[in-house]
Amino acid sequence: MSSTGTVTHGKPEITLHLNIGGMACSFCTHTIQRALSRLDGVREVHVSLAHEEALIRYDPSRVSADRLRATLRELGYIVRDPRKVRAYEEQEEELRREYRRLLWAAGFTAVSALLMLLMWTRVVPPAVLQPVMLVLMPVLALATVFGPGLYIVKMAYHSLRRGILNQHVLLVFGAFAGLLGGVLGLVGRIFEIPSLMYPAADFFGVATFVTTYHILSGYVSLLVRTRASQAVRRLLALQPETARVIRDGEEVEVPIDTVRPGDRVRVRPGEAIPVDGVIVEGTSSVNESLVTGEPLPVDKGPGDEVIGGSVNLLGSLVVEVTRVGEESFLHQVVRAVEEARAMKPGVLQLVDRILVYYVPGVLAFAVLALLGWTVGAWMVTGAPNVPRAIYAALAVLVMGYPCALGMATPLAMIRGGGEAARRGILMRSGEAFQVFKDVQVVMLDKTGTVTKGQPEVVGVRGWAQDEATLRTTCLQLAASVEKLSEHPLARAVVRAALAQGIPLLPASDFSALPGQGVVATVGDRRVYVGHPRFFAQELGVDLEPIQAVLADWQARAWTVILVGVAHPSDAPLKGVGLIALADTPREDAAAAVQRMKAAGLRPVMLTGDHRRTARAIASQVGIDEVLAEVRPAEKAEAVRKWQQQGYRVAMVGDGINDAAALMQADVGIAMAAGTDIAIESADVILVRERLEGVMDAYEIARRTYRKTVQNLILAFAFNGVGVPLATTGLLHPVWAMVAMVLSVSTVLSNSFLGRRD
Numbered sequence: 001m002s003s004t005g006t007v008t009h010g011k012p013e014i015t016l017h018l019n020i021g022g023m024a025c026s027f028c029t030h031t032i033q034r035a036l037s038r039l040d041g042v043r044e045v046h047v048s049l050a051h052e053e054a055l056i057r058y059d060p061s062r063v064s065a066d067r068l069r070a071t072l073r074e075l076g077y078i079v080r081d082p083r084k085v086r087a088y089e090e091q092e093e094e095l096r097r098e099y100r101r102l103l104w105a106a107g108f109t110a111v112s113a114l115l116m117l118l119m120w121t122r123v124v125p126p127a128v129l130q131p132v133m134l135v136l137m138p139v140l141a142l143a144t145v146f147g148p149g150l151y152i153v154k155m156a157y158h159s160l161r162r163g164i165l166n167q168h169v170l171l172v173f174g175a176f177a178g179l180l181g182g183v184l185g186l187v188g189r190i191f192e193i194p195s196l197m198y199p200a201a202d203f204f205g206v207a208t209f210v211t212t213y214h215i216l217s218g219y220v221s222l223l224v225r226t227r228a229s230q231a232v233r234r235l236l237a238l239q240p241e242t243a244r245v246i247r248d249g250e251e252v253e254v255p256i257d258t259v260r261p262g263d264r265v266r267v268r269p270g271e272a273i274p275v276d277g278v279i280v281e282g283t284s285s286v287n288e289s290l291v292t293g294e295p296l297p298v299d300k301g302p303g304d305e306v307i308g309g310s311v312n313l314l315g316s317l318v319v320e321v322t323r324v325g326e327e328s329f330l331h332q333v334v335r336a337v338e339e340a341r342a343m344k345p346g347v348l349q350l351v352d353r354i355l356v357y358y359v360p361g362v363l364a365f366a367v368l369a370l371l372g373w374t375v376g377a378w379m380v381t382g383a384p385n386v387p388r389a390i391y392a393a394l395a396v397l398v399m400g401y402p403c404a405l406g407m408a409t410p411l412a413m414i415r416g417g418g419e420a421a422r423r424g425i426l427m428r429s430g431e432a433f434q435v436f437k438d439v440q441v442v443m444l445d446k447t448g449t450v451t452k453g454q455p456e457v458v459g460v461r462g463w464a465q466d467e468a469t470l471r472t473t474c475l476q477l478a479a480s481v482e483k484l485s486e487h488p489l490a491r492a493v494v495r496a497a498l499a500q501g502i503p504l505l506p507a508s509d510f511s512a513l514p515g516q517g518v519v520a521t522v523g524d525r526r527v528y529v530g531h532p533r534f535f536a537q538e539l540g541v542d543l544e545p546i547q548a549v550l551a552d553w554q555a556r557a558w559t560v561i562l563v564g565v566a567h568p569s570d571a572p573l574k575g576v577g578l579i580a581l582a583d584t585p586r587e588d589a590a591a592a593v594q595r596m597k598a599a600g601l602r603p604v605m606l607t608g609d610h611r612r613t614a615r616a617i618a619s620q621v622g623i624d625e626v627l628a629e630v631r632p633a634e635k636a637e638a639v640r641k642w643q644q645q646g647y648r649v650a651m652v653g654d655g656i657n658d659a660a661a662l663m664q665a666d667v668g669i670a671m672a673a674g675t676d677i678a679i680e681s682a683d684v685i686l687v688r689e690r691l692e693g694v695m696d697a698y699e700i701a702r703r704t705y706r707k708t709v710q711n712l713i714l715a716f717a718f719n720g721v722g723v724p725l726a727t728t729g730l731l732h733p734v735w736a737m738v739a740m741v742l743s744v745s746t747v748l749s750n751s752f753l754g755r756r757d
Contacts (some may be wrong), residue, residue, distance in 0.1 A: 009594035013043065016056040016065050021078030021094060022155070025051050031159075035071055039063050076158040081191040082706060090332075098219045101148035105212040108144045112137065112208045119201065133201045134189070138182055141204035145175050146640045149211040152218075165359040170174045170401055171214045173363070173480055177397030178207030181733065184390065195387035203398070203734040237526040243274040246318065249681075259324055267317045275308045276328045281318035283514040285487065287504065297488065299515035309656075313487065315514040354712060362400035362723060366393045369727040385729075393727035399731065401724040402715050402743065412711050415751045416704030424688030425697045426672075432683035433708070435666045436701030441598055442694065443639060443661070445653035446607035448671060450691065455489055457496035458558060459580035464545050472502060474577030478529050478563045481520040485512060489561065493529075517561070525565045528553040528573065535562045539573050546578055558582045589621040592691035599695065606635055608657055626693035634755055652694055669694055711747045718743045 023029070029047040032054060033072035036045045041062025044211055046055040056068055069079045078094075114132050118124045145153065156172040159165070181203030188196025243259050244251045256274055259265065264280065267273050273286070285297035288310045300306060306319055308328050320512045330451065337539065373389030411432070420427050427433060444450050462470030479497035482490035483504055507527075508706050510520040516538065517530015528539065532550060535541040541564060553560050558580040566573045596603045604625040607614045614628035627638055637653075640660050642649045651658070651665035662668030662681040671689050686693040718739040725731050 014060045014065070016054075016058065016068060017057070018054045018069070018072070019080040020047075020052050020054055020072060021080060022076060031075065032072065032077070035536075036068060037074055039067065039071065042068070076155060079720050098215075100211075101151075102215050103218045105144050105148040105215045108140045108147075109208050109212040112205050113243045116201065116205050130201075131154055134186065137201045137204040137208075138179075139187065141179055141182060141207040143212045145179065148215055149175065152214060165355070165363075167214070167355055167359075170355070170359050170362065171210060173366075173397045174210050175207045175400035177394045178203045178205075178210070178733070181391070181394040181398070182207065198391060198394075199733055203394070206398050206733050210398075213740070244268075259321055261321050261324060263321045265319045265321060267312045267319055269312060269314055269316060270650065271312055273306050273308055273310050273312055273317075275319065275321045276323040277319040277321045278308060279304050279306060279317055280320050282315050284317055285313045285514055286314035287313055293421065301515060313513055354716070358716070362396065362719075365400070365723050365727055366396040369393045369396050369729070372727060373729060388729040392727050395726035395729065395731045395733065396723055398733055399719060399726045399735070399739065402719045412704050412708040412751055415707060416700050418699050419703075420697060423696050424686065424690065425693050425700070425702075426685040426687055427700075428683050429699065432667050432697075433701050433704045435648060436650065436684075436698055437696065439601065439650045440647045440665060441602045441604060441642050441649045441706050443604045443606045443642075443649060443651045443665070444623070444691075445635075445651075445655065445658050445661075446605055446609055446614055447583055448654040449652050450589050450605060450621060450623075451585050451617060453583065455492040455581040456561065456584050457579060458582045458584065459553060459578075461546070461549055461574035461578045463577050470577060472500075473562050474579065475500070476502045476505065476577055477522060477525075477527050477565065477576060478561070480507045480522050481510070481518055481527050481529050483507070484520060485511040485518050487512075487518075489559065489581055490518070493561075493579060525567055528564045528566070529561055532560060532562055535564060535573075535575075539564070540734065541573055541575055546575070547696070549578060553578070553580045555612075556580075556582070557610070557616040557735055583616060583617075585621050586689075586691050587707065588690055588692045592694060593622045594696040595692065599698065601698075606630055606638060606651075606661070607633075608632075632657040632660055636664040639664045650694070650698075652691075669697065710750055714746045714750055715743050717746075 020032070020357050023032075033045045036054075036056060039058075041059040042056060043059065044055075044057040047053070054072075058065075065651050072079050088591065115129070115136060119126070119129055119133060153172055156168040159169050181198050182200045183199025184196050185198035185203060187193065188198060189200065209725035222555065241256055242253050243256050243263075244253050245259060246252075246264045246266055259275055260266050262273075265275055265277065269284070278301055279302050281302065283299070283301040286300045286306055287297050288307060300317070305322075306312075306317070352436050370389050374384040374386060374391055377389075378384040416433055417427050447453055457475075460471045460475050462474065475493070475497050479494045479502065482493045484507060485491075494504070505522050507520040507522050510518065513530070513534070515531075516534040517528060519526060519528050519530075521527070528535070532543060536543050541562075546562075547561050550560060559582065561579050561581070563576045564573045565576055593603050602625070603623050604627065605614060605618045605623045606627045608630055609628060610628070611628040614626050618624070618626045630638060635658065639649050639651055643666070645666075648666045650667040650669060652663045652669040652671075653659075653662055654671040658670075659681040662670060667684060668682040669684040669686065672685055672687045686697075690696075722731065722735065722739050
């Protein structure tokens with residue numbers, strides 16, 4: 001169990017986050033919501049079928065967490081702590097258990113199919129085979145329904161007890177009708193009762209077949225869910241397990257959970273910062289991409305805040321701890337991801353929407369058949385035809401279970417997934433196929449999504465003049481010095497020089513000045529590369545000659561570094577030039593945005609970067625709406641606000657800071673080069689990192705949904721004809737199996753042999 005406490009309008013409130021096993025369809029989410037909401041003190045309930053999780057907000061003075069968990073268990077569900085590794089182990093064990101059920105059911109079905117094939121082909125004389133079948137077929141049917149299929153019977157019971165009609169109920173009616181028909185047929189044959197001479201073997205065979213089909217469908221569904229996101233465990237792994245705490249003047253390495261606010265922690269260059277705190281000693285550049293998503297390090301010094309999980313790049317730091325445990329940034333992100341996952345808008349699957357009407361319809365036909373051949377026959381002929389009434393009702397229930405139902409959606413998804421894969425797109429969830437077609441707003445993270453996610457040289461100018469020779473000299477000197485640095489800007493400068501074929505010069509006596517720049521000796525000159533503030537305040541260089549260019553570049557949200565040289569003769573430092581760097585838009589970003597607008601979608605940029613930078617990038621690619629300076633938890637909240645207004649939202653991102661928003665969105669889309677957490681939180685992954693892949697996925701999802709609808713129509717077509725015919729009492733049970741084979745074959749053909757529209 002994971003829980004946090006808050007106070008809402010002066011009243012205490014606890015948020016309980018649970019992992020729930022045993023959920024089968026979207027009816028389960030509504031059942032859980034209704035049951036928990038009826039408890040006194042429960043204020044809000046969110047349930048996610050895709051991730052099998054629930055988020056419950058309640059008043060602890062009126063209802064306890066134990067009562068909430070007990071209610072879920074009474075409903076027939078398994079309750080787990082979502083953050084414990086044990087929960088994942090239990091999920092894997094559940095998958096293995098379902099696989100064993102499937103193997104047993106498949107074995108029973110194979111034997112039944114063989115016996116029936118021998119009966120139909122008359123390879124074995126009927127006189128020899130029939131006695132064997134009369135013994136084995138009921139044993140196989142009972143073993144299937146009450147062996148591997150027993151859990152379905154239990155879930156159907158819980159559903160019926162709560163007034164819910166779903167596919168479990170439909171299966172149990174069909175399977176039990178087959179068993180009852182078989183038993184009546186056996187009784188009629190054993191006691192030679194003509195009115196009960198039902199085809200016992202066929203009825204038993206149908207019970208076996210439909211149960212196995214249902215178990216297969218359930219196993220596939222569980223497999224998809226079990227392989228779903230484990231983002232929370234990956235997020236928590238980002239925090240170092242130990243911290244180097246300064247006590248009595250000595251550094252002591254201790255477990256991270258023993259660190260307390262007020263402790264001072266040493267962080268060396270290249271290490272991950274283990275805690276949230278304030279720098280009290282040292283200066284450095286810190287990579288805070290997990291907070292803002294921006295690739296450029298931030299200069300930090302005494303008094304500046306740092307975030308646990310970010311990386312100290314250069315200098316040694318002493319950090320005074322301010323937040324630990326549940327209050328730390330990483331745990332806040334974890335909480336945001338958990339809440340987003342549970343609060344993600346539920347999707348009533350198309351199959352479940354059809355079942356709302358189909359299941360009562362089948363039951364109504366069964367009752368109609370029963371009444372028609374009893375009351376109806378009595379009114380017409382003066383005598384009820386009870387045997388035929390029973391036979392017709394049983395036939396309706398047997399024919400009513402559409403075995404292709406469980407395959408209609410997965411097969412369409414397999415087809416759509418294959419098409420997507422050929423375009424470099426991985427569709428990870430069924431929700432992506434069903435919901436994407438309804439998306440109206442596409443929220444785009446800036447860095448690494450709209451842009452390339454790394455700085456590039458976008459401008460080089462001479463100090464006082466714009467001659468090509470001077471520009472080349474500026475880039476050559478800068479790259480010769482920066483090749484000794486690991487700073488992202490340094491690597492960008494070196495890449496630019498090498499791309500232009502500029503040879504790098506030998507450099508020595510390299511020194512990095514955290515937050516300011518670097519200096520090294522190249523030939524007989526001392527070369528300085530760094531921030532304009534460093535040149536003006538520390539080196540005393542007059543920036544007036546370049547002020548106009550500097551202001552212009554900074555207005556474009558470019559990062560500017562200066563290059564200067566000093567000779568050994570103690571001559572004053574002389575400026576050589578300026579280099580501008582920026583994270584530039586992807587080549588296809590503008591085209592992708594244009595396709596979104598043409599399709600009626602509304603692109604919105606969502607970023608933790610400064611407004612000026614965000615506006616500059618948005619204007620280049622044609623995005624009109626921008627939300628800037630947004631923190632990770634606020635990104636998920638921004639998505640939620642659009643959803644509360646009735647919009648379906650897709651979120652495209654690549655960083656840790658996008659994980660909660662990706663999870664919250666109706667469809668989360670991640671770049672393949674993004675962080676593992678972003679990828680694990682997404683429904684769609686763009687393997688080729690093309691932003692136009694968003695629209696390719698959108699179009700594939702629309703086509704796949706149409707194919708799903710076609711498959712469902714075909715799956716139900718045979719039942720739509722067969723169920724009314726079964727009310728006549730003339731439909732042999734074997735036709736139920738024929739309908740199963742034909743419907744499955746038709747759905748298969750439509751999924752993979754039809755035109756790829």
